[in-house]
Amino acid sequence: MAFTMEKFALFYVRIFNFYHWQNIVLIYEEKQPLLNLLAKSLYDVFLRVNITTTSLPFRERNFEPLLQEGSKHSRVFATISTDDDFWKLILAAQSLGMTNGEYVHLYIRFYEVEHTGLRSWERNDEFDEVARSAYDSVLVLQPSRPESKRFTQFVKDVKVKAFNEYNYTMHNKEVNIFTTAFYDSISVYAQIINETLTDGGDIRNGQNISRRMKNRVFHDVIRQIKTKCDKPFRPSLPAMSDDVPKMIDLMQACWDESLFKRPTISASHNILDALLRRMEQNANNLKELVGQRTEAFLEE
Numbered sequence: 001m002a003f004t005m006e007k008f009a010l011f012y013v014r015i016f017n018f019y020h021w022q023n024i025v026l027i028y029e030e031k032q033p034l035l036n037l038l039a040k041s042l043y044d045v046f047l048r049v050n051i052t053t054t055s056l057p058f059r060e061r062n063f064e065p066l067l068q069e070g071s072k073h074s075r076v077f078a079t080i081s082t083d084d085d086f087w088k089l090i091l092a093a094q095s096l097g098m099t100n101g102e103y104v105h106l107y108i109r110f111y112e113v114e115h116t117g118l119r120s121w122e123r124n125d126e127f128d129e130v131a132r133s134a135y136d137s138v139l140v141l142q143p144s145r146p147e148s149k150r151f152t153q154f155v156k157d158v159k160v161k162a163f164n165e166y167n168y169t170m171h172n173k174e175v176n177i178f179t180t181a182f183y184d185s186i187s188v189y190a191q192i193i194n195e196t197l198t199d200g201g202d203i204r205n206g207q208n209i210s211r212r213m214k215n216r217v218f219h220d221v222i223r224q225i226k227t228k229c230d231k232p233f234r235p236s237l238p239a240m241s242d243d244v245p246k247m248i249d250l251m252q253a254c255w256d257e258s259l260f261k262r263p264t265i266s267a268s269h270n271i272l273d274a275l276l277r278r279m280e281q282n283a284n285n286l287k288e289l290v291g292q293r294t295e296a297f298l299e300e
Contacts, residue, residue, distance in 0.1 A: 005038065005041040005042065005045070006041075006045055008042075009041065009042045009045035010045065010049075012042070012046075012078065012106070012108075013045070013046065013051065015106075015139075016051055016076075019104075021051075021076050021104075022050070022051060023051075023052040023054075023073065023074045024051060024052070024053055024076040024077070024078055025054045025073055025076065025077045025078070026042065026043055026055050026078050026079075026080070027056045027057075027058065027077060027078070027079040027080070027081070027089070028055075028057055028058070028079070028080040028081065029057070029059075029080070029081045029082065029085060030057035031059055035080050035081065035082075036057070038080055038108070039080045042078075042080070042108070043055055052074075054070065054074060056070055061085065063089045063092035063093075064095070064096060067092060067093055067096055067098060068096065071098070071103070075102060075103045075104060076106070077093075077103065077104065077106065078107075079106070079107050079108065080108045083109070086107050086109075087120060087121065087123070087131065090105060090121075090131070090134045090135060090138060091131060093105065093134065094130060094133070099134045099136075099137040100137075101137065104137075104139070105137055105138045105139070106138075106139050106140075106141070107120075107138055107139070107140045107141070108142075109140055109141065109142040120135065121134070121135040151180070154175075154180065154183070155175045158170075158175050188213070192209055192212050192213060193209075195212060196208065196209065196212065
């Protein structure tokens with residue numbers, strides 16, 4: 001109940017429609033069941049709304065041939081993978097000249113990783129400068145993390161339970177959105193079952209269970225749920241560098257509850273145009289830097 005893959009996919013569809021992208025490449029890690037399932041869920045939604053989608057699953061981390069194959073079908077790439085694998089993929093794209101503005105890279109990220117956080121490009125090694133430049137061509141979308149006291153306590157409880165009952169230490173690892181979604185769903189269902197039993201009802205009567213859920217308000221870990229209404233879905237756009245705060249504000253404003261706070265089309269165009277100009281400038285700077293270093297290398 002916390003969020004649905006369909007809403008997540010449809011948010012991407014809105015981006016595709018805004019830029020008139022009708023043909024994309026979907027890259028995903030095939031060996032991880034969760035990532036595989038998520039990719040196929042998105043694939044089904046994209047096809048249903050007539051977005052031509054080329055599916056490219058991977059098992060080995062040899063990304064250059066994968067990107068070259070994808071470039072035969074589209075210049076818009078959407079990737080579902082771990083942070084580490086996407087980091088390798090975008091560096092491979094950089095080496096192929098596919099981060100200069102000619103290609104679009106969308107990273108579908110479902111939770112933060114302990115050692116990367118919001119700055120997925122940063123590894124504190126010799127690749128940081130190149131990686132940061134490459135990530136300027138990346139748009140990352142992930143479910144927003146609640147900031148309520150109840151959610152904070154829930155995260156603490158999950159980590160304590162993981163250690164006490166399963167001897168698993170999470171430390172600063174993220175409790176992902178699926179854990180909270182499962183918890184919310186079971187909590188709401190259990191509440192209705194208890195009420196049904198208290199009233200002497202039959203818990204095997206599905207119609208009765210559904211009827212009890214209507215016109216009710218539940219308070220879940222993530223935020224309040226109003227039954228008979230779609231729960232507000234709030235995507236999050238993490239900053240990959242220091243150059244995109246306006247883009248973050250734009251994304252958040254687009255999903256504001258109040259219609260008056262949502263940006264106009266012209267304002268959106270202005271912000272996006274400024275961001276694209278910045279990306280083009282970064283690409284030109286990188287091209288000039290590579291040329292200078294190549295020339296210096298040849299002279300040596």
